[in-house]
Amino acid sequence: MSKLASRVIAYYVEVVVILMSLVSLALSNYPHHATTKTSELYSTIVDFLPGFPGKLPFTLETGYIEVWEEVQLFYYFIQSEQNPEIDPILIWFAGGPGCSSFTDLAFGHIDSPAGAGFSYATNKSYYPSDTKTSKQAHGFLKKWLIEHPKFARNPLYIAGASYGGKVVPSLTWEIVKGNEAGIGPQMNLQGYILVNPITAWYLDDQKKVEYAHRISLISDELYKSAKLSCNEDYRTNEANKSNAQCNKILEDVSNCIDPLEDQHVLDPKCTHSSSPNHWCRGNDRMIASQWANNINVQEALHVREGTISQWIRCRGHAKSDVFMYNKDIDSSIIYHQNLTTQPLRALIFSGDQDMSVPYVTTLKWIKELNIAPNDDYWKPWYLNNGQVSGYIGVGKGEEVQLFYYLIESNRDPETDPLMLWLTGGPGCTSLSAIFFEHIGPLSFNYTGVYFNRTTSTWETDLPALQLNPYSWNKVANILFLESPVGTGFSYSTTAESYYTDDINSSNQIYEFLQKGYVLGSPVSDPDESDLIGRINFVHRVSLLSDDLYESTKVSCGAPNWNVSNAECKDNAQTVSDFVAPLNDDNFLESKCNDLFPSNWCRKNYNLIISNWANNVQVREALHVREGTVGHWTRCNMTLKTQSYAITMRSSFVHNQYLANKPIRALIYSGDQELSATYVGTQRWIKKLDVPIDNDWRPWIVNGQVAGYVTDYSNGHYNLTFTTVKGAGHCPSEYKPRESLFMFQRWVGQNYL
Numbered sequence: 001m002s003k004l005a006s007r008v009i010a011y012y013v014e015v016v017v018i019l020m021s022l023v024s025l026a027l028s029n030y031p032h033h034a035t036t037k038t039s040e041l042y043s044t045i046v047d048f049l050p051g052f053p054g055k056l057p058f059t060l061e062t063g064y065i066e067v068w069e070e071v072q073l074f075y076y077f078i079q080s081e082q083n084p085e086i087d088p089i090l091i092w093f094a095g096g097p098g099c100s101s102f103t104d105l106a107f108g109h110i111d112s113p114a115g116a117g118f119s120y121a122t123n124k125s126y127y128p129s130d131t132k133t134s135k136q137a138h139g140f141l142k143k144w145l146i147e148h149p150k151f152a153r154n155p156l157y158i159a160g161a162s163y164g165g166k167v168v169p170s171l172t173w174e175i176v177k178g179n180e181a182g183i184g185p186q187m188n189l190q191g192y193i194l195v196n197p198i199t200a201w202y203l204d205d206q207k208k209v210e211y212a213h214r215i216s217l218i219s220d221e222l223y224k225s226a227k228l229s230c231n232e233d234y235r236t237n238e239a240n241k242s243n244a245q246c247n248k249i250l251e252d253v254s255n256c257i258d259p260l261e262d263q264h265v266l267d268p269k270c271t272h273s274s275s276p277n278h279w280c281r282g283n284d285r286m287i288a289s290q291w292a293n294n295i296n297v298q299e300a301l302h303v304r305e306g307t308i309s310q311w312i313r314c315r316g317h318a319k320s321d322v323f324m325y326n327k328d329i330d331s332s333i334i335y336h337q338n339l340t341t342q343p344l345r346a347l348i349f350s351g352d353q354d355m356s357v358p359y360v361t362t363l364k365w366i367k368e369l370n371i372a373p374n375d376d377y378w379k380p381w382y383l384n385n386g387q388v389s390g391y392i393g394v395g396k397g398e399e400v401q402l403f404y405y406l407i408e409s410n411r412d413p414e415t416d417p418l419m420l421w422l423t424g425g426p427g428c429t430s431l432s433a434i435f436f437e438h439i440g441p442l443s444f445n446y447t448g449v450y451f452n453r454t455t456s457t458w459e460t461d462l463p464a465l466q467l468n469p470y471s472w473n474k475v476a477n478i479l480f481l482e483s484p485v486g487t488g489f490s491y492s493t494t495a496e497s498y499y500t501d502d503i504n505s506s507n508q509i510y511e512f513l514q515k516g517y518v519l520g521s522p523v524s525d526p527d528e529s530d531l532i533g534r535i536n537f538v539h540r541v542s543l544l545s546d547d548l549y550e551s552t553k554v555s556c557g558a559p560n561w562n563v564s565n566a567e568c569k570d571n572a573q574t575v576s577d578f579v580a581p582l583n584d585d586n587f588l589e590s591k592c593n594d595l596f597p598s599n600w601c602r603k604n605y606n607l608i609i610s611n612w613a614n615n616v617q618v619r620e621a622l623h624v625r626e627g628t629v630g631h632w633t634r635c636n637m638t639l640k641t642q643s644y645a646i647t648m649r650s651s652f653v654h655n656q657y658l659a660n661k662p663i664r665a666l667i668y669s670g671d672q673e674l675s676a677t678y679v680g681t682q683r684w685i686k687k688l689d690v691p692i693d694n695d696w697r698p699w700i701v702n703g704q705v706a707g708y709v710t711d712y713s714n715g716h717y718n719l720t721f722t723t724v725k726g727a728g729h730c731p732s733e734y735k736p737r738e739s740l741f742m743f744q745r746w747v748g749q750n751y752l
Contacts, residue, residue: 165197
């Protein structure tokens with residue numbers, strides 16, 4: 001067996017697709033007259049479908065195949081748009097058990113393995129199981145290939161999602177055995193594909209807690225307590241029933257993760273009150289149910305009349321729908337082990353936001369197969385080679401003129417708080433916060449805005465402005481300051497004054513920090529906490545392999561972390577190089593690699609605001625002093641290289657000083673950011689040694705988890721640290737509604 005044949009590798013193919021039900025349905029769901037005598041094969045071509053305008057632009061065949069004389073399996077067969085005669089055949093199981101493969105046909109979104117759909121049984125006492133499903137599917141394939149001989153030699157792949165992780169390996173092994181025994185037509189089996197596969201229940205239960213900790217759903221302290229109290233056994237079993245402390249800890253874990261949509265933690269969770277006005281993925285499934293139960297649709301699909309009473313997307317999920325199914329494959333790992341002895345290829349992939357079948361579970365059992373990885377055992381992969389007014393004079397002679405925007409509160413300007421907003425960089429304009437980060441009352445309307453790459457000109461007038469419904473000036477006055485000098489429209493009357501540093505800039509604006517402060521995604525300790533946090537974070541979110549992470553921890557002396565030694569620095573650089581192709585601000589978004597990107601990326605906004613801020617009429621409206629600033633840029637990066645000295649390597653000592661004062665602090669981080677990770681921020685906050693007042697817990701906006709929050713207090717200093725779920729650098733840019741809610745609660749001196 002070659003190394004290539006034994007590896008779990010990624011592979012893309014143009015395919016002929018057969019979508020079929022994972023299990024046949026028990027007759028108990030159908031009228032008793034559904035006992036029509038049928039032939040072994042019934043198929044038709046579908047040219048038109050209700051809801052689609054005109055003839056279908058692809059070849060769709062539907063039909064039934066009889067197996068075991070009592071089961072009629074319904075299928076959808078979609079021919080490849082490339083070369084059907086030689087392209088691979090992909091057999092797809094959608095999940096459940098008991099879910100219709102129509103789900104994947106309609107949405108291309110995989111929730112669970114194939115289920116019932118329009119398949120039915122003529123024997124009402126028939127009950128399906130994992131092993132029966134595998135054997136029936138093998139029988140289905142043999143009959144289907146006999147009736148479709150032109151596809152008999154096409155490469156064959158078996159694929160499935162979620163519960164398909166039990167059946168697909170079993171079916172693949174059935175085909176291997178059938179080929180070896182010479183039973184029926186020889187199948188040109190090449191491999192199998194699994195998507196977020198359920199493999200062994202005990203593994204999923206075990207790894208869910210670890211996964212929840214990795215992606216910041218539970219705190220470090222809660223995770224450590226769970227490991228200690230439960231002896232790293234988080235299953236609901238007899239051994240744990242008598243462990244009261246473990247049960248209490250697992251209850252605390254559930255309180256943190258139960259409010260989330262476990263199949264995609266960044267999606268809104270569907271509730272009974274969910275409506276089309278507040279989208280959740282369940283809305284799409286209700287639409288599918290309405291469509292599939294339409295008489296005209298069933299006629300177009302050539303569904304046999306009277307064989308089902310109601311199409312149900314996933315059997316047994318509703319209390320009123322009793323679905324008898326025997327889950328008789330406890331673990332499918334044995335099938336994978338058998339298949340590693342065969343010259344087959346496997347593609348196994350997982351969404352990294354799935355908590356129902358976490359990728360760490362899949363990674364664990366793959367390692368148990370003892371297959372040696374190639375040299376590049378963990379690396380990123382890419383899509384398309386790539387992939388968010390007035391002046392104040394300061395200084396002795398007021399030679400430094402700092403430009404600002406003051407936006408009064410909509411509520412009560414005379415009594416509402418005043419917040420000073422400083423954008424990072426150094427050298428980035430506070431217009432970013434106003435227009436992009438949704439802190440201010442305006443945003444751009446991008447309709448009709450287009451940059452012509454050929455002529456390097458804008459094909460529109462100025463972008464229109466629109467009101468931002470999530471502006472923070474609903475509850476506070478906001479002073480946006482362009483600092484340090486050289487940022488935005490700030491300028492100096494002398495060349496010498498452009499040369500400044502962290503301390504000098506802080507001294508120029510220190511009076512604004514006497515009442516309290518807010519930090520969003522702060523860079524505080526780049527030499528230690530931010531670096532250590534980055535290393536820990538990229539491992540937590542599956543950007544770094546376990547092996548490379550453990551190697552780095554050893555070289556850096558974890559848990560004490562000596563980041564000053566040369567070996568540690570070399571390893572840290574290796575980690576940085578590894579994640580360099582990703583977007584630091586939000587690693588889920590495309591990275592901008594082009595000055596004028598043809599595909600959307602956040603840099604497009606820079607181009608638009610630059611066009612707007614350099615317009616003569618805009619400058620006149622903002623009362624920018626003519627001739628003081630040449631070409632305006634969103635971030636003046638020349639400050640770092642020419643006139644600005646970063647003299648404050650760490651701001652931790654200042655935070656320590658403030659922790660002894662009677663003030664309040666709000667510190668928040670997006671949980672998808674690489675540049676200033678929440679893990680690094682959390683690390684230096686803990687080093688302040690301020691007692692926890694209210695421990696790690698989810699905070700909710702409109703019934704959905706918006707992030708996780710911890711409150712600290714020593715009696716006079718009060719600090720709130722929170723993550724913003726699904727957000728990157730400058731979280732309000734990504735999650736404006738949630739960020740406004742957070743600020744409203746905090747500024748009103750309420751817990752989140």
